[in-house]
Amino acid sequence: MVxxxxxxxxxPVRPLVSVGYYPTNDTRATVDLARQLDGxxxxxxxxxxxxxxxxxxxxxxxxxxxxxxxxxxGPAVTNPVNRHWTITASTVQTLDxxxxxxxxxxxxxxxxxxxxxxxxxARLAELRSAVHGMRTLLTRSVADTGPDGPEVSWxxxxxxxxxxLSGSGPRTLxxxxxxxxxxxxxxxxxxxxxxxxxxxxxxxxxxxxxxxAASHSVLWVACAIGEEEQAWADVRPxxxxxxxxxxxxxxxPEVDAVRExxxxxxxxxxxxxxxxxxxxxxxxxxxRDFAIAGTEDQVLAGLNAAARLPVDELGLVVMxxxxxxxxxxxxxxxxxxxxxx
Numbered sequence: 001m002v003x004x005x006x007x008x009x010x011x012p013v014r015p016l017v018s019v020g021y022y023p024t025n026d027t028r029a030t031v032d033l034a035r036q037l038d039g040x041x042x043x044x045x046x047x048x049x050x051x052x053x054x055x056x057x058x059x060x061x062x063x064x065x066x067x068x069x070x071x072x073x074g075p076a077v078t079n080p081v082n083r084h085w086t087i088t089a090s091t092v093q094t095l096d097x098x099x100x101x102x103x104x105x106x107x108x109x110x111x112x113x114x115x116x117x118x119x120x121x122a123r124l125a126e127l128r129s130a131v132h133g134m135r136t137l138l139t140r141s142v143a144d145t146g147p148d149g150p151e152v153s154w155x156x157x158x159x160x161x162x163x164x165l166s167g168s169g170p171r172t173l174x175x176x177x178x179x180x181x182x183x184x185x186x187x188x189x190x191x192x193x194x195x196x197x198x199x200x201x202x203x204x205x206x207x208x209x210x211x212x213a214a215s216h217s218v219l220w221v222a223c224a225i226g227e228e229e230q231a232w233a234d235v236r237p238x239x240x241x242x243x244x245x246x247x248x249x250x251x252x253p254e255v256d257a258v259r260e261x262x263x264x265x266x267x268x269x270x271x272x273x274x275x276x277x278x279x280x281x282x283x284x285x286x287x288r289d290f291a292i293a294g295t296e297d298q299v300l301a302g303l304n305a306a307a308r309l310p311v312d313e314l315g316l317v318v319m320x321x322x323x324x325x326x327x328x329x330x331x332x333x334x335x336x337x338x339x340x341x
Contacts, residue, residue, distance in 0.1 A: 016313040018314070019042050019044070020046045020318065022050075022317075024054055030047075031067045032324070034068050037071055044313075044315075046075070047060050047074070048075075048076060048272075049077060057075045057078065061074075061095065062095060071102070073102060075105070076220070078108075085131075089133070089143075092138065093138060097159060100159075105161055106164050107164075112268050115268045138158065141156055162216070164182040168246055173185070174204035176215075177200070177203060177206075178204040179208075182215050183218070186220045186242050189302070194311065217311040218311070219314055221316060223235070223317060224318075225329045225330060226295070232287050234319045236278070236279045236282055237319070239286070242290060244259060255286060265278075266278060274321055316330065
């Protein structure tokens with residue numbers, strides 16, 4: 001498992017940094033973006049998985065792997081419903097065989113990939129079964145499907161791919177601690193909220209007799225660089241989407257009231273879209289608790305503050321309207337200035 005970077009210039013220990021990307025553009029543009037990040041400070045390009053909204057996640061990952069040398073990739077996140085877990089396991093094994101150590105698996109109960117079809121998200125029991133089946137198949141070549149399950153095996157060498165569970169509510173976070181190599185979390189960047197969410201993950205690990213300190217935490221946070229007012233507007237759809245989920249940290253009555261209105265009017269056909277009206281009433285004061293946005297100096301200050309949170313990795317979800325311009329600016333900022341000033 002990759003840990004936080006070494007101490008930087010006598011300062012704080014720097015977390016890994018990754019980029020979250022929703023592939024709305026032509027697939028060749030996604031490959032170009034990956035080439036731009038390859039070999040720099042960004043460790044992983046996490047690609048959204050929602051087949052009817054974005055380009056196909058796993059095909060995009062395969063093309064990017066073939067076009068780059070060191071950058072790692074993973075879905076953020078897939079689910080066990082619209083792809084059977086054996087298909088996901090086979091996909092991961094095949095890609096990791098092609099480029100060892102460069103594939104990570106982010107999985108959760110599902111969201112827009114299922115909701116856009118008016119379907120339900122996965123039950124926790126389904127997620128548990130899928131993760132356990134994939135892990136045993138990947139590491140032992142024989143899946144543990146329980147006493148009543150089918151025999152599932154293959155003639156392939158073990159590939160212990162990192163599995164991270166995404167969650168926002170208490171029960172999913174505890175399951176991430178129980179089963180995952182780590183957790184992808186969305187509490188925002190307020191230290192008390194981060195602490196509450198990490199404690200739910202730790203509860204799950206302790207219940208499974210696993211060391212909480214060994215869990216890899218990925219803090220998923222929206223990011224946009226530009227003129228301040230526009231940058232905050234650009235992260236608003238992402239924050240609105242997060243707030244409609246079950247949460248494992250304290251929120252104010254004002255935020256709770258906004259959450260209810262977002263849930264009531266959420267349109268999954270415009271999930272994460274700047275053209276949506278999701279969260280239009282969210283004030284900047286609330287957005288600041290969940291995102292990093294503004295001019296380059298303001299974003300740099302936000303990144304340096306987030307680097308001091310007790311997480312292993314910052315997953316920066318690029319939400320500016322020109323994604324490639326945003327990634328270029330963010331990549332330059334990270335490689336030249338992050339934790340240097």
